Amino acid sequence: MSSDADHHEPEAKRAKTEDSNNTGDADIHLDLKDFAKFKFGEVLKEDPVRKTLALKATVDGSTDPAVVFLEKSAFTEECGKKILESDTTLKQTFHNDIYGSYTGFPQQELNGVKVTIIHPATGKHIAKFSAKESIIVNETPQLYKDVLLEHLKESAFNVQWVYNILEHRSEQERIVCEDADPETGFVLVPDLKWDGESLESLYLQALVHRRGLRSIRDLTADHLPLLRNIHDKGCEAIEKKYGVPASELRVYFHYQPSYYHLHVHFTSVQFDAPGTHVGKAHFLSTVINNLELVPDYYQRATLTYYLPRSDPLADKLRRATDGVSAE
């Protein structure tokens, strides 16, 4: 549910070659000192929490649009100090007893904005930076059988990379802990998003050895030994290697997951990790507890989650229910 300005070089190259109607524009980035050549087109996305704004703009002398992504910079200690100690004017909005609310105008050099400019921008870039409307889906057991199982078959998600890790054909040196038992075993590896060092942003994944478990929908009380084993051995290995105790670990599944081979996320509770909102994250402790209370809980439960309105799955669910919003 959040866009960002990340990019990878290969994608950029592909985009340029395949999609842009490159008219031989001079490289705009060679000598850009201001927005004089830019004209505001439209807002693609506003994020008032993260303080970002994605814009589409036209550029003088070019037939291709640009994406301009603005992000307010974070405060550092140094910058907070300078704002207090340099000439910052304050304009009062209101005050009430001991509380006062102001707009402050720090000196320009303390108040930079991160600007990312993509030019020439293709339709794919525009789509990537545009707001995506989400909808709520209440997936009943019936919808799971009728729509999700079909969707998974058609989409044929490739999990060969998972098998490569489990069979020690790749990332072998990254394994933090392994239990080779074919029924209850798993491999614990650092998540690709983690730098492997900063304990605050600690992020690992446990991949189960057992095949055929796609997601929490496949779990029953029969899998309790597997789930308890992942919790206990996973937490133990992380405490031993990184010194972070179980009381500071968030241990959870995603539903829908990003790939359909059962896996568990371990992140630090000190870190506002992506994908930890309700409707996405399911605590392993809650899953264990639900299966203890109802052995076939995940075959009987209605699971609520979000989908982008434009997701093909949202479309399939809508067709199956004549209105996804109906409970």
Add this chain to the structure above:
Amino acid sequence: MSSDADHHEPEAKRAKTEDSNNTGDADIHLDLKDFAKFKFGEVLKEDPVRKTLALKATVDGSTDPAVVFLEKSAFTEECGKKILESDTTLKQTFHNDIYGSYTGFPQQELNGVKVTIIHPATGKHIAKFSAKESIIVNETPQLYKDVLLEHLKESAFNVQWVYNILEHRSEQERIVCEDADPETGFVLVPDLKWDGESLESLYLQALVHRRGLRSIRDLTADHLPLLRNIHDKGCEAIEKKYGVPASELRVYFHYQPSYYHLHVHFTSVQFDAPGTHVGKAHFLSTVINNLELVPDYYQRATLTYYLPRSDPLADKLRRATDGVSAE
């Protein structure tokens, strides 16, 4: 897990009377135009995602410290337009093919910072704005009985303001929808954090008429008519008044809640609302489903949540379990 600058007048008054060693300082907010009288003390909390910074500062001529809370302002469409069309200088950080990264310096008046100043600030204000280490708690039914119920008695949370709304003694003009039934009825009002207009950040709360339901822990299958009524009538009223359909509403409880009179949150799924992470938010649809599967689900479930390590409740739980992390 995020601090904010919210406050209520009564709290401010209480804090002043009970806690501050008020030395008769002149009201600093009467004529404050800059930070000339302030000296940087220390950083209380940095939030690089939301772009906020909480500082402790000393104030010339006062023995009490101040809390200064800085927050970069969100971009509006108008402001994005002006940044592109006025004189904004760009300093390149790097460029690579069609991507360029810059620091932009918009004109000062386009780049205000929200500043909240609390003075004189008490120890409680300092604590409220300081970074808090979190821990994970697995609250078993036994811990709920032994620790939580006692804690609620001792803390004697005041919900008079809720009764004032339910009895039409305050905020009467803000009521969006009311069902007066003493068993299944509720009052729907805009949340204080919502401006009441921007549909993207839509936020309402339903307060149940029935007394004695403190939180989801008190719910059983007997309350299903109440819960279904809140869902259906609440969503219907919001669609009618604001045009936002149920498929775009996140409807949920908090556990632990911020006050112990049962209430339900309604927010727009297009908005990354605070308090929607797993371990805090519980979908009303999931609660209904759990009670359909297990009539006494919430008396039998282990509920997992976060607490600041310094929370008195964390301490009580730790003493009761000899180590909160144990499952």
